[in-house]
Amino acid sequence: MTARLDSSLEAAPRLRLTAPAAFNIVLIAILALIPLYARLSGDGFVLTLSTRMLILALGAVSLNLIMGYGGMVSFGHAAYLGIGGYAVGILAKEGIASGLLQWPVAVAAAALYALLVGALSLRTRGVYFIMITLAFAQMIYFVAIGLDRYGGDDGLTIYRRSQFDGWLDLNDKTLFYYLCFTLLLAGIYLVSRLINSRFGLVIRGARSNDRRMRAIGFPTFRYRLVCFVIAGALCGLAGALLANHTNFISPAMMHWTRSGDLIVMVVLGGLGSLFGPLIGTATFLLLEEALSRVTSYPDLILGPVLLAVATYAHGGIAGLLGGRARG
Amino acid sequence: MAEPLLEIDELTRRFGGVIAADAITLAIPAGELHAVIGPNGAGKTTLIGLLTGEITPEAGAVRFDGSDITRLAVDRRNRLGLARSFQITSLFLDVTALDNVALAVQAHRGHSFRFWGDARREDELRDPAQAALDRVGLGPRAAMRVDRLSHGEHRQLEIAMALATQPRLLLLDEPMAGMGPEESARMVALLRELKGSTTILLIEHDMEAVFALADRITVLVYGRVIASGEPAAIRADPAVREAYLGEGEAGGADGRRKGAP
Numbered sequence: 138m139t140a141r142l143d144s145s146l147e148a149a150p151r152l153r154l155t156a157p158a159a160f161n162i163v164l165i166a167i168l169a170l171i172p173l174y175a176r177l178s179g180d181g182f183v184l185t186l187s188t189r190m191l192i193l194a195l196g197a198v199s200l201n202l203i204m205g206y207g208g209m210v211s212f213g214h215a216a217y218l219g220i221g222g223y224a225v226g227i228l229a230k231e232g233i234a235s236g237l238l239q240w241p242v243a244v245a246a247a248a249l250y251a252l253l254v255g256a257l258s259l260r261t262r263g264v265y266f267i268m269i270t271l272a273f274a275q276m277i278y279f280v281a282i283g284l285d286r287y288g289g290d291d292g293l294t295i296y297r298r299s300q301f302d303g304w305l306d307l308n309d310k311t312l313f314y315y316l317c318f319t320l321l322l323a324g325i326y327l328v329s330r331l332i333n334s335r336f337g338l339v340i341r342g343a344r345s346n347d348r349r350m351r352a353i354g355f356p357t358f359r360y361r362l363v364c365f366v367i368a369g370a371l372c373g374l375a376g377a378l379l380a381n382h383t384n385f386i387s388p389a390m391m392h393w394t395r396s397g398d399l400i401v402m403v404v405l406g407g408l409g410s411l412f413g414p415l416i417g418t419a420t421f422l423l424l425e426e427a428l429s430r431v432t433s434y435p436d437l438i439l440g441p442v443l444l445a446v447a448t449y450a451h452g453g454i455a456g457l458l459g460g461r462a463r464g
Numbered sequence: 465m466a467e468p469l470l471e472i473d474e475l476t477r478r479f480g481g482v483i484a485a486d487a488i489t490l491a492i493p494a495g496e497l498h499a500v501i502g503p504n505g506a507g508k509t510t511l512i513g514l515l516t517g518e519i520t521p522e523a524g525a526v527r528f529d530g531s532d533i534t535r536l537a538v539d540r541r542n543r544l545g546l547a548r549s550f551q552i553t554s555l556f557l558d559v560t561a562l563d564n565v566a567l568a569v570q571a572h573r574g575h576s577f578r579f580w581g582d583a584r585r586e587d588e589l590r591d592p593a594q595a596a597l598d599r600v601g602l603g604p605r606a607a608m609r610v611d612r613l614s615h616g617e618h619r620q621l622e623i624a625m626a627l628a629t630q631p632r633l634l635l636l637d638e639p640m641a642g643m644g645p646e647e648s649a650r651m652v653a654l655l656r657e658l659k660g661s662t663t664i665l666l667i668e669h670d671m672e673a674v675f676a677l678a679d680r681i682t683v684l685v686y687g688r689v690i691a692s693g694e695p696a697a698i699r700a701d702p703a704v705r706e707a708y709l710g711e712g713e714a715g716g717a718d719g720r721r722k723g724a725p
Contacts, residue, residue: 335576335583342556342567349554352516353629354542354571363577 157459161412164419168318172311184310190422191317192378197402197414198324199371204400205409206332207364208344209259212267213274214399217247217369219281219391221376226386227287229295236299236307240377247373248366250277255365259358274396281388292387299381307381317378321415324371329411331367340364401439405446407453416454467530469494469663470633475514475524477687484510486687487524492633497659499666499674502684503707508667509551511684512637515665516548517541528633543572547631549622551638555610561621562606565593568628596628597621600654616647623654633663640670652676675699683707 175184203209224243258269298307343357406417428435468491513519517538682692
């Protein structure tokens with residue numbers, strides 16, 4: 138069988154000043170200026186919404202790494218947001234407020250969970266893979282509901298954001314915004330290096346034609362598993378940010394519809410494109426926000442939009458912008 | 465006699481009620497070009513699957529260079545030096561020919577848990593890949609996207625990818641399938657060049673090519689070896705003539721009946 142590595146392998150995603158690169162630069166510039174706009178206009182909501190967008194975009198970047206480049210459609214990605222968030226919330230509740238402890242724990246817990254899920258699910262393909270990742274996420278969801286000490290179904294308020302010994306005050310909304318912004322860009326940069334490294338070529342090769350990869354000598358399972366764990370860790374970090382952003386954790390963070398939202402963001406923005414997850418998340422949240430002002434059924438319009446993207450624009454919005462769409 | 469590079473011992477595999485491999489026994493010494501022929505459904509592709517590890521046998525053993533590899537995983541066998549080409553072209557289409565071969569080289573240059581550097585700028589990978597392309601005559605096409613290459617070039621690229629893993633045994637699954645006469649002739653010339661430097665197990669329908677190239681030939685019918693020996697002996701074997709070559713002479717019209725993929 139013939140197979141395809143995604144076309145972005147050919148056009149190495151280094152920044153060249155093409156139309157999509159110019160678009161990405163404008164996008165980054167706008168994001169960099171949002172706190173300034175918020176301050177000048179006195180519109181605090183813009184900053185809150187944008188912070189949320191950056192955090193979810195980091196989660197989408199993580200999902201895109203395994204789904205877009207690795208062909209692993211995880212339908213339980215919100216579980217990592219939840220695990221990262223609960224790590225922060227639980228430690229805060231137990232009196233451990235240091236971010237230097239909370240965040241590594243969040244990342245490590247998410248990575249460990251990814252290792253477990255991946256070790257089992259990556260032996261399967263297609264629908265079975267999707268179902269196993271979903272089943273695990275549901276399990277974690279119900280575990281969270283069962284945690285009475287940490288609020289059970291109602292969730293848990295976090296009274297103190299993660300402490301960084303005075304050199305970072307996360308209560309400063311502008312600073313927190315730029316922290317999320319920096320981490321998102323770092324995440325995108327990390328993925329850009331990964332996908333062009335030896336490791337990345339193995340992951341992308343296995344997505345196209347796993348059988349061929351094994352025939353030329355790659356033990357693909359272990360590479361895909363490590364990729365799965367890297368993505369899990371990255372999304373765990375997003376979860377830690379999210380808990381700090383909302384000052385609240387609850388099982389709803391990892392409801393299966395949240396996992397669905399993340400998939401929508403990635404597909405909308407463009408599978409296997411570096412800035413696609415950011416573009417998709419921004420579009421998704423803005424549409425959701427705008428539509429919720431004019432209708433009580435935003436999904437009624439979001440649904441057809443997604444349908445159109447899935448049918449006509451396989452490269453998502455990033456594909457439409459840069460002609461990187463792939464069939 | 466020296467120990468053979470590949471030893472197949474009573475290898476057996478059924479699919480439902482069909483015996484695809486019926487106690488196949490075969491030994492291939494290093495340096496030999498050994499062809500396996502047989503009518504459609506004789507179990508030739510099953511044999512390749514059993515040797516590469518994609519199919520697990522019910523009974524029997526495969527030994528490679530003296531060690532038992534009967535239950536070894538596909539990728540481990542490849543790293544021992546057992547490489548294959550695919551009957552149906554199995555390439556990464558929307559990258560260059562060089563990218564395809566470099567990936568095969570990479571599989572044999574240590575582990576790939578290297579997360580940072582750009583693998584497409586590593587001479588350590590690109591140079592041997594270019595050499596493998598040169599060897600099969602695709603050197604000038606290195607930078608071409610694979611989906612723009614011809615069918616014959618795809619088959620050459622298949623061989624280049626297998627060669628790039630520096631195999632000690634090359635399993636070629638119908639490398640001439642779907643080729644025109646000119647392309648076939650080029651492939652025969654290429655295999656003749658490889659012959660001697662690499663041990664080759666060739667599965668092929670093109671009788672002309674088989675009898676021109678092979679040191680020895682094994683004939684499979686319904687998963688069973690009915691004859692094995694030098695080309696002249698096979699050509700003269702009455703059982704082979706009846707079961708396989710049937711109506712015509714070796715190299716006759718029968719040669720390319722399962723051509724196009």
